[in-house]
Amino acid sequence: MSELDTRKARFIRQDVQSMHGYAVQPSAGMVKLDAMENPFRLPEPLRAELGRRLGEVAMNRYPAGRIDDLRAALARYVNLPDGFDLMLGNGSDELITMLSMACDVPGAKVLAPVPAFVMYDVSARLQGLTFVGVPLTADFELDEAAMLAAIAEHQPAIVYLAYPNNPTANLFDDGAMERIVAAAPGLVVIDEAYQPFASRDWLQRATRHPHVLVMRTLSKFGLAGVRIGYMVGPKALIAEIDKVRPPYNVSVLNAEAALFALEHADEFARQAAVLRSERTRLIAALQRLPGLRPYPSEANMVLTRVPDAAALFAALKARKVLVKNVSGLHPLLVNCLRLTVGTPDENTLMIEALEASLK
Known part of the structure; x- marks a missing residue:
């Protein structure tokens, strides 16, 4: 055992040493639909105004x-x-x-x-x-x-x-x-x-x-x-x-x-309204796909039970669509994927990737 290992064993809690850190999936180049983020950026005029505001901060x-x-x-x-x-x-x-x-x-x-x-x-x-x-x-x-x-x-x-x-x-x-x-x-x-x-x-x-x-x-x-x-x-x-x-x-x-x-809360309210509408469209599309069971949602995500979560997650990832496989989080979630509601274009890409993966 190295000197560092000895110090760790003595002074860092054993339960901490046994834990896993919070994992964030690499998402570069992907349609990122795994973390329930709002997918919309601010309109350019508001981004410019925000930049000026932040530039004045002490x-x-x-x-x-x-x-x-x-x-x-x-x-x-x-x-x-x-x-x-x-x-x-x-x-x-x-x-x-x-x-x-x-x-x-x-x-x-x-x-x-x-x-x-x-x-x-x-x-x-x-x-x-x-x-x-x-x-x-x-x-x-x-x-x-x-x-x-x-x-x-x-x-x-x-x-x-x-x-x-x-x-x-x-x-x-x-x-x-x-x-x-x-x-x-x-x-x-x-x-x-x-x-x-x-x-x-x-x-x-x-x-x-x-x-x-x-x-x-x-x-x-x-x-x-x-x-x-x-x-x-x-x-x-x-x-x-x-x-x-x-x-x-x-x-x-x-x-x-x-x-x-x-x-500018009105802009964010507009974005939320789009996401609620897209959630309805996404659930309807999921219900039409063979073997999928989307659950009712009041959030910007749709929990969906699928025939094989690991296989479908991998197939979506191969098509550059990143979602969250939550099957391992709890026995009730076996073969469940959590799909974040994205922009209209992102949701269309996810639906198309699901259709192709399920063939």
């Missing part, structure tokens, strides 16, 4: 006032309820990490239906909390009885409910959600990362529950590269979570880009 100073401006702009954008506050994260991932840190009391557990966003589990375990996953039903609905039983048994500090869920893309039953929220002894976090594409949200309903936080991101809004997530909830609760936020966690460039985007 990068030699730590972020300060512009962060408060962004919080205020987001509060207006979401019509922040009375008595609520809003905090920022470097993407939703950082907010999830902060929640794990703030709720790391002895014996704390985090609970979520699975399959779900992998960072609920990863963040909990890295912080030393126990993660409890409760399988969804075969059609990806909440197993209400199992959720309520797990909550009663484990008394979780945090319950995550993604709305819509990733990777299944569906909105859970509202009645089941309400009963799970009412039964939770700790915090409930409603993760609305895909809210721009969904027909319902939980923000106003959250005002009826003092222990509910709503988490959103600007990534699906159209700013995946800017890395800004935000979380809203009762002021007293947000104040506690905000205590573990690192100083200056959002860069002044990212804040300025987000402010610019919110000033």
Whole structure:
């Protein structure tokens, strides 16, 4: 064993050494439909205007006032309820990490239906909390009885409910959600990362529950590269979570880009409308293809069960179309591909590649 191996074995946690890092698929030269990104760039006049704005940013100073401006702009954008506050994260991932840190009391557990966003589990375990996953039903609905039983048994500090869920893309039953929220002894976090594409949200309903936080991101809004997530909830609760936020966690460039985007929210709303329309077209096309079963979607992705996910993924990749093979994430996802909704041209290319691959 080398000296470095000895140091690693002694000082780096064994569970960390056993983990795999978050994998990002190489996508150069591909039709990239694997990561639920908004495929549209800003129109050229807006790109030029944004460039001028960013050129005036005082990068030699730590972020300060512009962060408060962004919080205020987001509060207006979401019509922040009375008595609520809003905090920022470097993407939703950082907010999830902060929640794990703030709720790391002895014996704390985090609970979520699975399959779900992998960072609920990863963040909990890295912080030393126990993660409890409760399988969804075969059609990806909440197993209400199992959720309520797990909550009663484990008394979780945090319950995550993604709305819509990733990777299944569906909105859970509202009645089941309400009963799970009412039964939770700790915090409930409603993760609305895909809210721009969904027909319902939980923000106003959250005002009826003092222990509910709503988490959103600007990534699906159209700013995946800017890395800004935000979380809203009762002021007293947000104040506690905000205590573990690192100083200056959002860069002044990212804040300025987000402010610019919110000033042009109509353009991003137009893009989301196109993607919702394209989602309908994509699902209809998938339903016509032999052996494919697309599931209902309220996000910018379509989970699709296929005869052989590995073979079809490889065939699409050979045709320069990159999607996500999620078969290995959970037994319920066997032979499932997750298809991101792209531009009209990208979706046509994906449909044509699917048709050719299935012959």
